[in-house]
Amino acid sequence: MTFNCFQSETVTIRNRLQGKIAEMESFAGHLEEIFLTVEENFGRQEQHLEQHYNDVLQTLSQRYDERAAGLEEEKKGKLEALYNQLLACGQAMDASKELIETAQEVYRSQDKRLFLKEIDLTLATCLEFNTPLADLSDVKTMMDSINVVPAPSAPVINPQMPNSATQTSLRVCWSLFSDDTVEYYELYYRPVLEDMPADSTLPSPPVIKQRECTSCPEAALIRWESGNTNPVDSYTVELSEMGTDGTESSVTESIVAVPTCQCLIQLQTGRRYLISVRAVNIGGPSVRSEAITVSTTGTFFYLLEDSAHPCLSFSEDGFTIFYGDEELPISAMALGDNTFTRCVAVLGDLIPVRGRHYWEVEVDDGTEFRIGVAYEDTGRNSYLGANNTSWCMRHILTPSRHKYEFLHNGWSPDLRITVNPVRIGVALDYERGTLSFFNVDLEQHLHTFHCHFGNYVHPCFGMDNPGALTVHNGIEAPEYTFI
Amino acid sequence: MDNVSHPFYDTLMALTQVSSNKCAGGFQKVFEHESSELRCKMKFAVYLPPKADTAKCPVMYWLSGLTCTEQNFITKAGSQLPAAEHGIIIVAPDTSPRGCNIEGEDENWDFGTGAGFYVDSTEDPWKTNYRMYSYVTTELPKLINANFPTDPDRMSISGHSMGGHGALICALKNPGKYKAVSAFAPICNPMQCPWGQKAFSGYLGSDRSTWEAYDATVLAAAYSGPQLDILIDQGRDDQFLTASQLLPDNLIAVCSEKKIPVVFRLQPGYDHSYFFIYSFMHDHIKHHAKYLNA
Numbered sequence: 001m002t003f004n005c006f007q008s009e010t011v012t013i014r015n016r017l018q019g020k021i022a023e024m025e026s027f028a029g030h031l032e033e034i035f036l037t038v039e040e041n042f043g044r045q046e047q048h049l050e051q052h053y054n055d056v057l058q059t060l061s062q063r064y065d066e067r068a069a070g071l072e073e074e075k076k077g078k079l080e081a082l083y084n085q086l087l088a089c090g091q092a093m094d095a096s097k098e099l100i101e102t103a104q105e106v107y108r109s110q111d112k113r114l115f116l117k118e119i120d121l122t123l124a125t126c127l128e129f130n131t132p133l134a135d136l137s138d139v140k141t142m143m144d145s146i147n148v149v150p151a152p153s154a155p156v157i158n159p160q161m162p163n164s165a166t167q168t169s170l171r172v173c174w175s176l177f178s179d180d181t182v183e184y185y186e187l188y189y190r191p192v193l194e195d196m197p198a199d200s201t202l203p204s205p206p207v208i209k210q211r212e213c214t215s216c217p218e219a220a221l222i223r224w225e226s227g228n229t230n231p232v233d234s235y236t237v238e239l240s241e242m243g244t245d246g247t248e249s250s251v252t253e254s255i256v257a258v259p260t261c262q263c264l265i266q267l268q269t270g271r272r273y274l275i276s277v278r279a280v281n282i283g284g285p286s287v288r289s290e291a292i293t294v295s296t297t298g299t300f301f302y303l304l305e306d307s308a309h310p311c312l313s314f315s316e317d318g319f320t321i322f323y324g325d326e327e328l329p330i331s332a333m334a335l336g337d338n339t340f341t342r343c344v345a346v347l348g349d350l351i352p353v354r355g356r357h358y359w360e361v362e363v364d365d366g367t368e369f370r371i372g373v374a375y376e377d378t379g380r381n382s383y384l385g386a387n388n389t390s391w392c393m394r395h396i397l398t399p400s401r402h403k404y405e406f407l408h409n410g411w412s413p414d415l416r417i418t419v420n421p422v423r424i425g426v427a428l429d430y431e432r433g434t435l436s437f438f439n440v441d442l443e444q445h446l447h448t449f450h451c452h453f454g455n456y457v458h459p460c461f462g463m464d465n466p467g468a469l470t471v472h473n474g475i476e477a478p479e480y481t482f483i
Numbered sequence: 484m485d486n487v488s489h490p491f492y493d494t495l496m497a498l499t500q501v502s503s504n505k506c507a508g509g510f511q512k513v514f515e516h517e518s519s520e521l522r523c524k525m526k527f528a529v530y531l532p533p534k535a536d537t538a539k540c541p542v543m544y545w546l547s548g549l550t551c552t553e554q555n556f557i558t559k560a561g562s563q564l565p566a567a568e569h570g571i572i573i574v575a576p577d578t579s580p581r582g583c584n585i586e587g588e589d590e591n592w593d594f595g596t597g598a599g600f601y602v603d604s605t606e607d608p609w610k611t612n613y614r615m616y617s618y619v620t621t622e623l624p625k626l627i628n629a630n631f632p633t634d635p636d637r638m639s640i641s642g643h644s645m646g647g648h649g650a651l652i653c654a655l656k657n658p659g660k661y662k663a664v665s666a667f668a669p670i671c672n673p674m675q676c677p678w679g680q681k682a683f684s685g686y687l688g689s690d691r692s693t694w695e696a697y698d699a700t701v702l703a704a705a706y707s708g709p710q711l712d713i714l715i716d717q718g719r720d721d722q723f724l725t726a727s728q729l730l731p732d733n734l735i736a737v738c739s740e741k742k743i744p745v746v747f748r749l750q751p752g753y754d755h756s757y758f759f760i761y762s763f764m765h766d767h768i769k770h771h772a773k774y775l776n777a
Contacts, residue, residue, distance in 0.1 A: 413748060419743070
């Protein structure tokens with residue numbers, strides 16, 4: 001291998017290198033082209049983006065400006081409104097200040113009526129009435145036609161005077177009552193046969209008024225009707241004790257010369273008696289009236305039905321009262337002097353004997369009652385317990401609970417009772433001046449009034465809502481009631 | 484009871500008379516003894532009516548309120564005349580153990596000395612001495628029945644304020660033991676008032692379920708036993724009523740629901756003092772007499 005080999009190898013290598021250079025030059029040219037293209041693209045994109053973002057910024061800026069303008073308007077509006085309100089407030093305060101000052105001036109001025117001078121005080125309606133006077137001629141006629149002369153009483157024939165008779169004539173004298181107006185007399189006569197019994201001059205027996213008799217442990221009050229049209233001289237009351245087996249004792253006690261149709265009899269406690277009455281006049285005594293049985297266990301009384309409020313009705317035995325919830329027609333409210341007109345109440349008969357008395361009242365849980373005692377003259381237009389002539393225990397039903405009051409003169413102590421009494425014991429002690437109330441089922445003392453009773457009292461019973469109430473009496477007082 | 488005689492028993496039942504004054508025809512006495520429940524010397528007052536000279540009498544236990552001793556009741560309450568009239572022995576113990584040297588016992592007027600709250604304490608340092616519940620319901624009656632002419636079957640209980648609370652809980656926790664119960668301005672619901680909460684947390688601890696056994700309102704809700712007839716007088720102008728320490732409405736509500744007979748009287752113008760107690764003592768003794776003498 002010589003120099004020629006080297007030369008040809010070198011030429012080959014040189015050719016190859018030249019080829020490579022040409023390739024590389026071409027490659028570089030390509031790269032440059034790519035570079036230029038990319039550069040162009042980027043440039044274009046950059047421009048595009050710049051444009052785009054400029055647009056966005058512009059739009060944003062525009063919106064912001066618009067909103068700011070809107071807010072500005074609104075703020076302006078609000079400020080104006082507030083300002084106006086402030087102005088109005090200020091004006092109102094000024095007006096008030098003026099008014100107050102005027103009022104103060106009026107107050108300070110001597111004549112406080114001065115300010116009225118400016119007001120028109122004339123009346124809209126005329127004072128005079130146009131309705132003519134009533135025609136009273138009918139009334140006058142009615143008044144003139146009343147005949148006020150009452151029927152006279154029976155005359156009393158005087159006893160026959162000595163030497164006032166002949167064989168064919170007889171002088172009869174009689175007396176009349178000074179109150180009477182008499183037009184004429186009618187005289188009747190009939191011959192009396194010798195063997196005719198003389199009892200035609202005897203009086204008729206009286207009739208005892210069962211429902212007007214009361215009793216208590218130490219006494220009984222009996223009332224009766226005369227049973228005679230002719231006046232009677234006196235009455236004789238007869239009583240006999242009844243044994244426990246129902247037999248009548250043979251011993252009869254008599255009380256003579258009783259002048260009126262009632263009698264208060266002293267008796268022994270815890271017994272039973274049979275009582276009857278005879279009328280007595282100059283001819284002698286009548287036969288016995290029908291007897292009644294009187295028991296001196298506990299205190300016994302009937303209710304005075306003529307004192308009852310019209311809304312009350314009674315059971316047959318007279319001891320249960322009902323307050324119905326039907327509306328009574330006004331005509332049914334025909335009220336006597338003695339009836340309760342507002343408080344739906346009734347009085348029991350008077351308890352006219354000093355000492356201790358006890359009775360019980362049965363109610364149900366929902367009855368609003370008033371139970372106690374009252375003087376005879378307690379106002380019939382007033383409520384039991386609301387005045388100083390009555391004392392009562394009152395039950396009130398409220399939506400949440402039961403309330404109890406012990407009323408006298410409208411005042412009650414403040415108490416709570418946890419178990420509602422349905423059977424109430426009432427204990428009256430005239431000597432000690434106490435009126436006590438008990439829950440009988442629990443033997444629980446509820447309250448005691450301390451009061452000096454100046455007169456005898458009546459038991460009283462009332463209801464404030466429809467319901468019923470039963471009186472139990474003639475019961476011996478339990479021991480705990482009079483400790 | 485009267486027959487038992489043993490030297491140890493005799494010591495327990497031994498009484499020393501501290502004072503004796505004739506009063507209302509009978510005798511107001513004060514005695515001292517060594518208490519086994521309270522582990523200290525205790526004084527109590529006893530009123531013996533004239534009837535006690537010749538016959539056995541029923542006994543009314545009176546529990547006093549905060550800060551009292553056995554003296555307040557016997558000098559201020561006016562109990563002796565009605566007790567003499569109705570033939571009732573009245574026993575009035577002190578309101579807490581004394582002289583036990585417990586730390587903190589004299590720091591408060593409403594806890595510790597003079598404020599036993601009639602409970603048996605379960606917490607240190609009180610549980611050794613502060614056992615007023617057992618003292619009043621067990622130890623004292625035994626002592627009284629052994630030393631005085633009593634009818635052991637006829638006992639009743641009453642009290643004022645904290646003592647009213649004591650009377651109510653003793654009656655409710657011991658159905659049939661007391662023939663009558665009444666109270667003046669009692670603490671009716673101690674778990675719900677500051678006084679009760681302070682005392683119970685100190686004596687009984689923080690577990691409130693243990694407090695229920697000493698709260699009259701809670702006990703009434705769960706009461707079953709012979710019928711009660713509770714008389715309560717409360718002054719309307721009582722500052723502690725206004726301060727929600729007494730809470731009678733809670734007790735009344737429960738008793739209305741459970742049908743436990745109560746007559747609760749709100750007395751206008753009256754406060755929390757012994758002047759109030761004096762004014763109605765006659766009515767309360769009459770109430771007790773009705774059941775004790777039946």
